[in-house]
Amino acid sequence: MSITQNIADIRERMAEAARRSGRDPEDILLIAVTKLHEPDEIEEAIAAGITDIAENKVQEIQKKYDQIASPVRWHLIGHLQTNKVKNIIDKVVMIHSVESVHLAQEIDKRAAAAGKTMDVLLQVNAAHEESKFGLDPKDVPQVMQEILDTCPNVRIRGLMHMAPWSEDPEEIRPYFSEVKKLYDTLSEVEHPNADFSYLSMGMSHDFETAIEEGANIIRVGTSIFGERDYSKKMGGM
Numbered sequence: 001m002s003i004t005q006n007i008a009d010i011r012e013r014m015a016e017a018a019r020r021s022g023r024d025p026e027d028i029l030l031i032a033v034t035k036l037h038e039p040d041e042i043e044e045a046i047a048a049g050i051t052d053i054a055e056n057k058v059q060e061i062q063k064k065y066d067q068i069a070s071p072v073r074w075h076l077i078g079h080l081q082t083n084k085v086k087n088i089i090d091k092v093v094m095i096h097s098v099e100s101v102h103l104a105q106e107i108d109k110r111a112a113a114a115g116k117t118m119d120v121l122l123q124v125n126a127a128h129e130e131s132k133f134g135l136d137p138k139d140v141p142q143v144m145q146e147i148l149d150t151c152p153n154v155r156i157r158g159l160m161h162m163a164p165w166s167e168d169p170e171e172i173r174p175y176f177s178e179v180k181k182l183y184d185t186l187s188e189v190e191h192p193n194a195d196f197s198y199l200s201m202g203m204s205h206d207f208e209t210a211i212e213e214g215a216n217i218i219r220v221g222t223s224i225f226g227e228r229d230y231s232k233k234m235g236g237m
């Protein structure tokens with residue numbers, strides 16, 4: 001199947017999941033995860049209506065940024081080292097992977113230097129997986145407060161979550177609903193730089209469950225572009 005056809009299928013499934021949860025499909029953003037995919041594939045996705053793309057590595061954004069001619073918004077969704085913030089601060093519209101005050105402070109510094117305010121999501125690791133980055137849900141309110149207190153050029157727009165891999169969506173549904181509850185609680189925080197609008201959760205194998213539980217951004221790679229070829233991974237394994 002073609003990338004165009006895959007995107008049409010995903011939009012259909014997104015709409016059904018949105019309707020099941022009583023929401024407007026228009027309110028859910030599909031971000032195409034383009035890691036390890038080539039510029040011509042990305043252009044095809046944009047031609048099929050994709051407005052937002054995401055990479056998990058700073059180097060891939062740097063490499064591809066000028067290769068994509070069509071207008072598109074870039075997101076960073078992977079672990080971000082503080083020394084690399086400067087390389088993407090002028091390229092991405094949102095960083096989904098903020099998981100420490102220290103990282104937020106570096107983003108703040110670089111955003112201030114660039115004369116902008118950076119939109120970020122706080123990454124939550126609800127399943128406490130060792131293999132994944134992200135904050136323990138119980139630590140999120142405190143970290144958020146410290147960021148709000150110390151980072152005038154960082155605007156917190158919501159939460160990001162990556163569920164454990166599972167065959168059975170019912171096994172991971174509780175994680176999505178836990179993160180949604182946390183999102184709703186933190187939405188009440190009143191601060192000029194706390195502007196909760198985005199709950200980024202759901203990937204190829206679990207986006208319908210994530211939407212049913214309240215996600216309004218899904219990040220989909222494999223179901224759009226097919227399996228990734230990890231032999232192309234930059235810098236080796």
Ligand SMILES: *Cc1c(COP(=O)(O)O)cnc(C)c1O
Nearest residue numbers: 033056077203204219220221222
């Ligand atoms: C790779 C990646 C995705 C997309 O995963 P697929 O299973 O290919 O849809 C989503 N989120 C993050 C953080 C990723 O690194």
